[in-house]
Amino acid sequence: MDEGEKRFILRLFSDYYRKAEIEVPSVEQREFGAGGFEKKIESRHMGFESNAALQNYLIRDTPLYISHSIAYYRFPRATPMENKGWMGGDLVFDLDVHAGLFLTKEEQEKVRGDAARLVEDFLLSDFGIRRESIRMVFSGNRGYHVHVMDPAFRMLGGEARREISDYIAGKGLDYRSFFSSPEEDKWKIYGPKEGDRGYRGRFYRMAVKVLEENPGAIHRRLQKPEEAALLKEGMRTGLWSKTSIRDIVERMEAVAKMLPVQCIDVDTGVTIDTKRLIRVPNTLHGSTGLIARELRSLDNFEPYRDAAAFGAEPIRIEALQAVPAQEFLNSTMEKLEKGEKRDVPLSYGAYLLLKGAATLSS
Amino acid sequence: MEFSFSSKYPFTSEARQKVDSSSLELNDEIMERAVQRVVSALKGEKGQPYRLHPSDELLELGSYAAARMMLSYLKNRFLTGRFAVAEAKRASAFMRSDSEENLRKLEKELGIEPVEIGGKLVLPVAQYVSFSPRSVDYRLIFRNVSDGHVEVNRAEVIRLMEEAVKMRMEELKPIQNPPKIIQEYSRRLMALVPREAVMRMSFKEGDNPPCVERLLEQLKGHQNLGHQARLALAVYLLAKNVPMEKVQSIFSNFPDYDEKKTRYQLEHIRKRGYSMPSCATMLSYGLCVADCRIGTPLRWKAWTKAKSGSS
Numbered sequence: 069m070d071e072g073e074k075r076f077i078l079r080l081f082s083d084y085y086r087k088a089e090i091e092v093p094s095v096e097q098r099e100f101g102a103g104g105f106e107k108k109i110e111s112r113h114m115g116f117e118s119n120a121a122l123q124n125y126l127i128r129d130t131p132l133y134i135s136h137s138i139a140y141y142r143f144p145r146a147t148p149m150e151n152k153g154w155m156g157g158d159l160v161f162d163l164d165v166h167a168g169l170f171l172t173k174e175e176q177e178k179v180r181g182d183a184a185r186l187v188e189d190f191l192l193s194d195f196g197i198r199r200e201s202i203r204m205v206f207s208g209n210r211g212y213h214v215h216v217m218d219p220a221f222r223m224l225g226g227e228a229r230r231e232i233s234d235y236i237a238g239k240g241l242d243y244r245s246f247f248s249s250p251e252e253d254k255w256k257i258y259g260p261k262e263g264d265r266g267y268r269g270r271f272y273r274m275a276v277k278v279l280e281e282n283p284g285a286i287h288r289r290l291q292k293p294e295e296a297a298l299l300k301e302g303m304r305t306g307l308w309s310k311t312s313i314r315d316i317v318e319r320m321e322a323v324a325k326m327l328p329v330q331c332i333d334v335d336t337g338v339t340i341d342t343k344r345l346i347r348v349p350n351t352l353h354g355s356t357g358l359i360a361r362e363l364r365s366l367d368n369f370e371p372y373r374d375a376a377a378f379g380a381e382p383i384r385i386e387a388l389q390a391v392p393a394q395e396f397l398n399s400t401m402e403k404l405e406k407g408e409k410r411d412v413p414l415s416y417g418a419y420l421l422l423k424g425a426a427t428l429s430s
Numbered sequence: 431m432e433f434s435f436s437s438k439y440p441f442t443s444e445a446r447q448k449v450d451s452s453s454l455e456l457n458d459e460i461m462e463r464a465v466q467r468v469v470s471a472l473k474g475e476k477g478q479p480y481r482l483h484p485s486d487e488l489l490e491l492g493s494y495a496a497a498r499m500m501l502s503y504l505k506n507r508f509l510t511g512r513f514a515v516a517e518a519k520r521a522s523a524f525m526r527s528d529s530e531e532n533l534r535k536l537e538k539e540l541g542i543e544p545v546e547i548g549g550k551l552v553l554p555v556a557q558y559v560s561f562s563p564r565s566v567d568y569r570l571i572f573r574n575v576s577d578g579h580v581e582v583n584r585a586e587v588i589r590l591m592e593e594a595v596k597m598r599m600e601e602l603k604p605i606q607n608p609p610k611i612i613q614e615y616s617r618r619l620m621a622l623v624p625r626e627a628v629m630r631m632s633f634k635e636g637d638n639p640p641c642v643e644r645l646l647e648q649l650k651g652h653q654n655l656g657h658q659a660r661l662a663l664a665v666y667l668l669a670k671n672v673p674m675e676k677v678q679s680i681f682s683n684f685p686d687y688d689e690k691k692t693r694y695q696l697e698h699i700r701k702r703g704y705s706m707p708s709c710a711t712m713l714s715y716g717l718c719v720a721d722c723r724i725g726t727p728l729r730w731k732a733w734t735k736a737k738s739g740s741s
């Protein structure tokens with residue numbers, strides 16, 4: 069990107085910040101970091117007295133990236149880190165897509181679905197966090213950030229956060245650990261039962277479902293309704309040995325294989341870091357020009373339609389590489405060949421420029 | 431006569447208030463008890479020897495406070511770690527036979543407050559993960575978790591409280607210019623500590639996978655590790671042909687190190703030919719830190735070599 073293009077982009081960003089509504093909870097207790105064309109975080113240890121001061125900074129000094137600490141500090145600007153006086157931090161999850169420069173529709177949908185499940189199945193259902201304490205944010209690029217601002221979780225250290233992150237990611241999940249046999253009665257096998265929650269409950273419900281829909285996947289003999297009924301009856305109270313199939317635990321591998329589908333690939337490194345900087349919600353992402361938009365609901369959210377910041381006024385660009393066709397602002401952007409010049413909507417043009425896939429053309 | 435709540439749990443705010451409101455002054459009797467308290471922790475005597483008569487409450491509390499001051503002054507992580515383990519075990523021994531009333535009081539103090547829901551004892555998730563010991567049995571992933579609660583039983587609650595006491599003991603406020611008597615007895619204390627106990631370990635770094643490096647790092651910081659972590663580390667070191675004596679000396683960095691027990695366990699591992707836990711197993715123990723996808727931590731060196739050769 070040449071200097072003129074950089075100025076062009078920064079002017080767009082600055083204009084956006086004049087109208088944007090940026091509100092960071094407890095803004096005065098957060099550390100801020102900003103980045104530019106060279107690095108996502110070029111300067112750290114910044115602080116703002118109020119959201120208005122932050123917004124002023126964004127309009128005047130317009131960085132390409134702006135992040136705030138998940139942590140609350142007594143002295144956010146102090147250095148080194150130990151002098152800041154850590155007072156706890158939000159619990160944050162980062163969901164990302166590991167893919168090429170441009171995301172396919174399927175990749176977008178998968179990560180959106182994962183974010184929704186993270187909130188519904190894990191944060192609300194398993195961890196009992198209230199919806200009001202959860203802030204869902206499109207990351208501005210490929211994925212989603214979920215901020216949990218529940219005071220009960222605020223003081224957790226890195227190790228405790230790792231337990232939570234591992235739980236959600238299903239790290240180290242071995243279904244055999246759900247089963248045990250008493251010393252004095254080796255034939256008896258105890259396992260998950262009706263009413264169990266967490267992964268035990270998920271496993272139980274999946275096993276029942278497979279028994280009802282496709283018992284042969286577990287064992288040939290279970291295709292006989294009496295045999296399946298016998299096992300199911302025992303399972304209800306947690307007794308899994310009520311069957312003539314001796315290696316029933318091994319046989320459940322077929323069910324266990326489906327368990328990881330219910331886990332969510334959250335980035336552990338982000339969650340366990342109690343001093344992490346994370347993109348400020350509703351600011352722009354410097355690699356896309358998209359808004360890291362805070363979302364009330366993930367349903368029907370489409371980043372390239374709902375997070376575009378600069379409108380559809382046409383702008384002429386030249387593709388520096390082949391760009392696949394994609395949906396943007398409710399219409400289909402035709403694919404571009406390398407060297408091809410075309411008028412495109414401003415938001416899309418800025419997006420390609422920032423991705424390094426196009427240059428301004430006259 | 432019963433031990434008072436404060437005598438059993440000298441780390442509580444109630445105990446601190448008692449000390450503050452008394453006109454207790456540090457004297458030789460208290461200091462000697464304090465030194466004994468730390469030394470017996472070092473020997474792994476689990477607190478029995480420094481139990482005094484119940485009527486000596488202030489001496490008990492004073493010696494605890496003085497021991498903490500010496501540890502703050504000495505800033506020796508090994509000593510602090512050993513003391514933390516011993517004090518936590520001492521407290522949990524009391525907890526196991528204590529009254530409901532005292533237990534409720536202690537739960538409140540430590541921030542571990544189980545409640546009964548639908549006939550089941552449960553603990554808020556955040557409290558649970560804050561204090562769950564590093565052992566596979568306590569991993570959140572294998573527990574019943576719902577509506578913000580983790581199912582537990584009474585014995586597990588006590589185990590978590592023990593962990594909470596240990597963590598509290600590991601945290602020391604720095605003290606500037608302690609009273610002369612603290613400085614003097616700190617010197618005496620150090621003279622009683624066997625030299626090898628505070629010796630820093632040495633081990634070549636960089637040759638080990640991230641999970642093992644992390645364990646070594648924690649060990650170097652004299653942190654306690656769970657059973658699976660120790661086993662994995664021992665098997666790894668033995669598999670790498672580190673001599674038994676060297677492994678033994680590396681393990682002596684653990685705050686709860688017991689020479690005889692460790693030797694027995696290392697022998698046992700060698701005789702039985704324990705094999706290295708696979709990466710998948712390390713993961714399920716919560717010990718995997720890097721996702722290197724090499725199958726077993728033992729393959730690290732070959733893998734990094736191959737990698738650097740190809741790039």
